Amino acid sequence: MSLRHMTVAAVLAASAVVPAVAAAGSVQSTIAGTWKLSIIADHAVPTALVLELAGDRLTGTLSIMNKPVAVAGQLTGDDFRVDGSGLAVSGPGDHGNMPQKGVNFTIKGRYDAEENTLAGTIAIEGGPTFKVEGERLRARPTGAPAPPAAGAAASARVDLSGAWTMGIDQDGTVMDGALTLEQAGQTLTGKFQNDHLGDVVLEGTFASSGLVTLKGSAVVSGTSYPMTFTGTVQPDGSLSGELASVMGTRPWTAHRVK
Amino acid sequence: MAHILSRRTVLRGLGAAVALPWLDAMAPARAAAQAVRPPVRLIALEMVHGAAGSTAFGVQEHMWAPAATGTSFDLAPTSLRALAPFQDALTIVSNTDCANAEAFEAGEIGGDHFRSSAVFLTQAHPKRTEGADVEAGTSLDQLYAARAGDTPVPSLQLCIEPIDQAGGCGYGYSCVYTDSISWASPTRPLPMVRDPRVAFDQLFGAFGAGATPEARRESRAVDRSILDMILASAQSLRARLGAADRARLSEYLDHVREIERRLQAVEARNLSGETRALPAAPAGVPDDFDEHVRMMFDLQRLAFESDLTRVVSFKLGRDNSNRVYPGSGCDGPFHPVSHHGGREEKIREFEKINAYHVSQVAYLLGRLRDTRDADGTSLLDNSVVLYGSAMGDSNRHNHRKVPFFLAGHAGGRLRGGTHIRARSGTPLANAMLGLLRTLGLEELNQFGDSDGVIDLNGER
Numbered sequence: 046m047s048l049r050h051m052t053v054a055a056v057l058a059a060s061a062v063v064p065a066v067a068a069a070g071s072v073q074s075t076i077a078g079t080w081k082l083s084i085i086a087d088h089a090v091p092t093a094l095v096l097e098l099a100g101d102r103l104t105g106t107l108s109i110m111n112k113p114v115a116v117a118g119q120l121t122g123d124d125f126r127v128d129g130s131g132l133a134v135s136g137p138g139d140h141g142n143m144p145q146k147g148v149n150f151t152i153k154g155r156y157d158a159e160e161n162t163l164a165g166t167i168a169i170e171g172g173p174t175f176k177v178e179g180e181r182l183r184a185r186p187t188g189a190p191a192p193p194a195a196g197a198a199a200s201a202r203v204d205l206s207g208a209w210t211m212g213i214d215q216d217g218t219v220m221d222g223a224l225t226l227e228q229a230g231q232t233l234t235g236k237f238q239n240d241h242l243g244d245v246v247l248e249g250t251f252a253s254s255g256l257v258t259l260k261g262s263a264v265v266s267g268t269s270y271p272m273t274f275t276g277t278v279q280p281d282g283s284l285s286g287e288l289a290s291v292m293g294t295r296p297w298t299a300h301r302v303k
Numbered sequence: 304m305a306h307i308l309s310r311r312t313v314l315r316g317l318g319a320a321v322a323l324p325w326l327d328a329m330a331p332a333r334a335a336a337q338a339v340r341p342p343v344r345l346i347a348l349e350m351v352h353g354a355a356g357s358t359a360f361g362v363q364e365h366m367w368a369p370a371a372t373g374t375s376f377d378l379a380p381t382s383l384r385a386l387a388p389f390q391d392a393l394t395i396v397s398n399t400d401c402a403n404a405e406a407f408e409a410g411e412i413g414g415d416h417f418r419s420s421a422v423f424l425t426q427a428h429p430k431r432t433e434g435a436d437v438e439a440g441t442s443l444d445q446l447y448a449a450r451a452g453d454t455p456v457p458s459l460q461l462c463i464e465p466i467d468q469a470g471g472c473g474y475g476y477s478c479v480y481t482d483s484i485s486w487a488s489p490t491r492p493l494p495m496v497r498d499p500r501v502a503f504d505q506l507f508g509a510f511g512a513g514a515t516p517e518a519r520r521e522s523r524a525v526d527r528s529i530l531d532m533i534l535a536s537a538q539s540l541r542a543r544l545g546a547a548d549r550a551r552l553s554e555y556l557d558h559v560r561e562i563e564r565r566l567q568a569v570e571a572r573n574l575s576g577e578t579r580a581l582p583a584a585p586a587g588v589p590d591d592f593d594e595h596v597r598m599m600f601d602l603q604r605l606a607f608e609s610d611l612t613r614v615v616s617f618k619l620g621r622d623n624s625n626r627v628y629p630g631s632g633c634d635g636p637f638h639p640v641s642h643h644g645g646r647e648e649k650i651r652e653f654e655k656i657n658a659y660h661v662s663q664v665a666y667l668l669g670r671l672r673d674t675r676d677a678d679g680t681s682l683l684d685n686s687v688v689l690y691g692s693a694m695g696d697s698n699r700h701n702h703r704k705v706p707f708f709l710a711g712h713a714g715g716r717l718r719g720g721t722h723i724r725a726r727s728g729t730p731l732a733n734a735m736l737g738l739l740r741t742l743g744l745e746e747l748n749q750f751g752d753s754d755g756v757i758d759l760n761g762e763r
Contacts, residue, residue, distance in 0.1 A: 079409045088642040089698045093412035111410055111474055182412070183405045185428065203746050281449040282746065 076120055076156045076163075078181060082107070084167055085176040094152070094163075094179060096127070103127050107152070116152070125163070126153035132169070152177060203278055204228050205251055208302040211237060213288055213295050224299050233259060241265075245272060257284060310610060311455075314533040314540065321507050321533050322455065322609035324555040325677040326548040341676040342452055343714045343742060344613045344686040346603060347444045348664065349423050349484045351620040352416075352641050353694035354706040355654035356382055360647050366654050367706050368397030369722050376722040382654055383708065385662035391720040392668065392683060394709040394759050398724050399731040401693040401702040403428040403752050414474030415700040416622035419693040421480035422702075424616065426732040426751020427489065429480050433471030437479050440751060442486040443689075443735050444616045445493070447742050451613040458614035459606060460485045461502060461599050462495035463592070464621035465583070485616040495618055499566055499598045500587030506602060506611050507559060530560050551675075555608065562601050569594070593630055593663070600667040607682055608674055619660065622694070631659030641697035653697070657706070664690055668710055686711040687738065691731070705731055709738065709759070716741045718760050725757065733757045 077098040084090040094116075096105040101120050106113040107129055118127030131147040154165015154177065163179030209224040222239030228251060237245040242263040249259035259274040274297060276286020284299040308328040314321045330339055356367020367383070369376035376395070378387045386393060404422040406412040411431055421429040427440025448458040466482040483492040496502050507529055530537070537556065541549050566587060573579060573586040580590035589595040599617060606612045620626075625636035633640060633655040640656060643649035671683035691707035694700070712719055725733070732751035737759045739747050 079412075081406060081412050083699060085644070087644050088639070089644070089700065091413040091415070091700050093406075093409040095409050108409065108412070110413060182409065183402060183407065185407045204748055279449070282744075 075158055075161075076103070076125060080163055080179040080181055082152075082163065082177050082179040085178060107132070107150075118152075120156070123156050123158070124153070125156055125165075126151065128152075148172065203282065205233065205257070205278075205284075209284070209299040210302055211297060211299040213297045215292075215295060223302075233257070235259070237261065247274075249274070257286065263290075312540075314536040316533040316536050319508065319529050319532040321529065321556075321559065322611050324551060324608045325610070325675075326544065326551060328544055328548050330677075339677045341678055341680070341685045341714065342610070342613050343716070344607045344682065345444060345447050345451070345615070345742065346667070346686065346688045347424055347442075347484070347616045348688065348690045349420060349616075349618045349620075350657075350660045350690065350692055350706075351420060351618075351624075351694065352622045352638070353692050353697035354382060354657045355643070355650045356657070356706060357695035357701075357704045358643075358645065358650055358698070360645070360650050361654065362704060366650075366657070367704075368395065368724065372722045372724045374720050374722075382657040382661050382706075384658060385665040386668070386708075386710070389665065389668045389672070389683075389710060392710050392712060393721075394717055394719055395722040396707050396709070396725060396731075396734040396757060396759070397722065398704055398727060399707065399729045399734060400695070401426070401705050401731050403732075404693040404702040410475060413700070414476055415694065415702070417473045417476035417478075417481050419622065419702070420482075420484050420618065421486070421492070423691070423693040424484050424735075425486050425489075426730070426735060426753070429476070431475045433475055433477050436490075437477050437492065438489050439480070439486050439492070440489050442484065442616070443739060443750070444485055444614050445487050446739060446744060446747075448614040450743055454610060454612050456505065456606070456612040458485065458493075458616070459502065459505070459603070459612050460493050460495045460616050461603075462497050462618040463595055463599070464497070464618070464624055464626075466495050466497055466618075481621065484618050495616075498585045498587040499589075499595070499602065500570065500585070502599065502602050503563065503566055506606050506609075507563075528560055528563055530556055530563075555605075558601070558605060558608075562598065562605065565594075565598060569598075592626065592628055596663045597666055600663075600670060603667070604670045604674055604682065607671075607686065619663075628656055628659050631656045633659075643698050645698055661690070664688065664710070671711070683710075684712045685714045687713045687717065687742070689738065693731075707731060707734060713741055721760070723757060723759070723761060729757070730754060734759070 077096050080094040080096070082092045082094040084092060090109065093108040094105065096103050098120060103118045103120055103125060105116050107116050114129045114131050116127040116129040118125065128149065128151045130149045132150055149170040150167055152165060152167045154163055156163055161181050163177070165177050166174050167177050168174040205226050206228045207226060209226065211222050211224040212219040220239060220241065222237050224235060224237050226233055226235035231250050233249040233251055235247045237247060242265065245261040245263045247259040247261040249257065251257050257276045262269045262271050270291055273289045274286060276284050276297065279285055282301065286297060288295045288297050308326060310329050312323050314323065354367050355361040361367060365380045367381055369378060369381055371377065378384045378390060401422055403426055404415065404419045406414065407428065418429055421439045424442035424444055425440035430438040444458060470478060472478040472481050479492045483495055485493040487493055541552065544552065569589045570586045581588060589598065596619065603615050620637065623638050625638055627634060627636050633652045635652060637656060640653050643653050667688065668683060671686055672681050674682040676682050676685050688710040692705055693702055695703040695705045709717065711717065730752045732753035733755050734757045736747060736750040736753045737757040739750060740756065741759055
């Protein structure tokens with residue numbers, strides 16, 4: 046018998062069975078957390094084992110295909126055991142004698158604090174026993190952004206430092222100007238120069254989401270007009286977005302000076 | 304006086320348009336021809352669900368990565384053995400991980416099949432959703448497509464297995480993540496084309512602007528050819544060409560016709576009423592994997608030769624496919640064989656399938672090597688073929704020591720003939736960032752979860 050074609054038909058998350066295990070030995074608090082627990086059958090079945098530890102008592106869930114079943118048990122030294130009830134599995138072919146409704150199961154094994162792994166077995170009542178191996182859920186890699194913002198080439202970060210030609214669309218006519226930027230980390234500084242607006246000193250950010258924000262003020266005839274540019278890096282390396290000012294919202298683009 | 308042809312000259316007729324290969328008439332003076340720098344083309348191939356060589360036993364047996372690094376490596380024990388004739392064009396980068404394909408939350412555990420393909424070329428961690436709010440990252444091929452120059456088809460997305468599933472595919476992931484490897488933006492996956500007829504029509508058929516219903520009908524008639532529709536235009540052009548160009552044009556049009564004949568034969572067979580191995584597949588899709596893949600490769604070669612596009616992504620499989628590959632020497636279905644339980648004899652069976660898949664790439668490389676480019680070098684000299692998977696050990700659903708190699712010289716920017724073994728824990732994204740810079744995107748300082756960049760001309 047194998048779990049190769051196992052499907053979870055339903056999970057009856059009934060109350061967990063708490064085994065009578067004598068409390069003894071030291072307690073490793075670090076077993077608490079989320080584990081990717083692989084059931085090693087012909088087809089390794091990935092499951093999520095989420096454990097909480099209070100004293101030596103373990104509680105949590107085992108999820109196969111996102112269907113959680115409550116588990117509870119105990120940590121004794123580095124040895125752990127949790128029991129659950131309500132895992133219902135069914136499958137074709139060689140799973141003919143697999144229980145077709147909620148079953149009890151026991152996961153027991155050893156927690157290796159140094160390797161940060163679990164190793165042991167899962168015994169399914171009325172069914173087989175399989176090896177299990179657990180590794181702690183990996184942290185999101187450094188530098189890997191959360192799912193990136195729409196429209197941003199956020200998985201490919203660029204350095205925006207340099208000279209650009211910026212065009213601001215004013216109802217069909219484009220007002221050109223020279224944009225220079227300096228980037229230090231996520232901080233942007235620079236200047237927009239244009240015959241009508243003069244020199245506009247800019248400060249802003251290039252967020253990990255890919256969003257570019259630049260703020261400054263144009264001084265015309267002694268009056269200061271705040272300007273806020275927001276935009277994103279386009280796949281061809283250009284910038285585009287919107288300028289918010291007293292004139293309303295205007296689209297803008299910028300291309301590197303070659 | 305020599306007649307100078309535009310690179311964008313096409314043969315037209317009855318609404319059809321067939322682009323041309325590079326001809327001397329497009330740069331008649333020898334000096335000008337020598338000054339021509341062909342564009343660098345990119346083909347990104349995903350063969351899903353890892354490799355036997357990513358298992359502990361596979362690493363020990365050098366089933367994917369050769370034992371030696373540098374330039375003196377032996378492909379014979381590896382799944383790459385069919386590529387031995389192209390060893391000097393290979394850049395193998397081994398021992399890298401795709402951490403963004405791993406689960407970061409409990410609910411993501413087990414969803415590897417439904418996440419990996421979206422990670423492969425984006426190196427971004429997809430947002431778990433079954434709705435329209437999908438998010439991953441802009442893919443490598445699309446970043447390059449935006450820089451590769453204007454072509455009639457900005458990029459071509461192809462696949463082999465079915466991709467028309469709607470909604471969620473499993474573990475809360477939209478099927479879009481499984482269906483496409485190309486993302487124009489973090490929120491815009493591009494559809495992949497499975498039917499060679501659709502790809503052929505996209506490149507050569509009577510389906511562009513101005514095409515008439517009659518032209519479309521005629522182009523698809525089993526006993527007609529797209530070349531019949533542009534006959535007058537082709538004859539007119541021939542009269543203006545020198546002998547070498549005439550020969551080149553004839554050879555190219557023969558290749559177009561040859562693939563068209565193969566396509567028509569497949570359609571006739573699939574519409575004959577005979578039992579099909581893939582009964583749900585469109586009539587243009589060959590039931591045989593070899594035939595399907597090679598037809599797609601030949602279309603890619605022609606698309607490059609005629610500069611219709613410079614960027615292709617091609618998804619060769621689907622994690623959960625139960626396809627059997629008789630040519631591999633393994634008679635088990637793909638997915639069950641990939642779950643080898645860590646047993647050595649079963650890992651060896653999976654390795655046969657891996658080697659068989661790689662052997663298809665040898666066909667492509669041969670075609671590229673045998674096709675002359677504008678400057679007299681080959682398409683292989685001016686292309687990069689990327690091959691790999693975001694999965695490592697398919698049995699364990701992990702994403703470590705993932706299979707990956709490059710082939711081609713990228714217009715002289717990739718020396719090739721080298722095996723680079725990264726230090727453990729190195730993101731595959733570092734190699735991809737190295738490739739993007741090689742392709743001219745020098746300003747990029749990060750891609751996906753890269754924490755550095757691999758010099759693809761290093762380790763010599």
